[in-house]
Amino acid sequence: QSILTQPPSVSGTPGQWVTISCSGSSSNIGINSVTWYLQLPGAAPKLLIYNNSERPSGVPGRFSGSKSDTSASLAISGLQSADEAYYYCAAWDDSLIGVVFGGGTKVTVL
């Protein structure tokens, strides 16, 4: 059971807009920034969003993040087949004194 809660799967058609939710608590998302990762099969996680909504260089603007209270969301606009992957949210937890992850969301492009 992961500390952060994500939906197991999300799907959409090419060009569609999809969102992935990430629910936490006052000791993690409520007081710390949220990070999002993308993981392709057989590969290491890759940083997608940091500080709730900032994109590293090289990450397309189709990916955006937001945070409100103890929840966060990742949005993907203009869905592409290359976006099929697992997406994880993460945050530092001040009570556990460590990083907590969501269980991961598989994005499928129909």
Place this chain on the structure above:
Amino acid sequence: QVQLVESGGGVVQPGKSLRLSCAASGFTFSTYGMHWVRQAPGKGLEWVAVIWYDGSSEYYADSVKGRFTISRDNSKNTLYLQMNSLRAEDTAFYYCARSRTDIVATAPGYWGQGTLVTVSS
């Protein structure tokens, strides 16, 4: 550019020990906090441990506390994970990861490619 290369994985019997290493390059190693994160085959990410940039503090997930020890040698730009009393449930890919900035208490920003540890008799 930031490079993190893990080594030391392999097959080990339950109850035995194994030490993982992570060679860092492309940045000033002694400036950043470092993490170990693992992923059991077909499962999600699980944070394992973190160590402060100077080794002054270290914290662990409850699942490994008392069995695993994270350490670093800043003179060798290397991170370690000593794993003792290994269990079948410790079977996973182990990733070395760096804090994105000099603030340690954040999720990692850079990841290695991982090394597979299999605990089996």
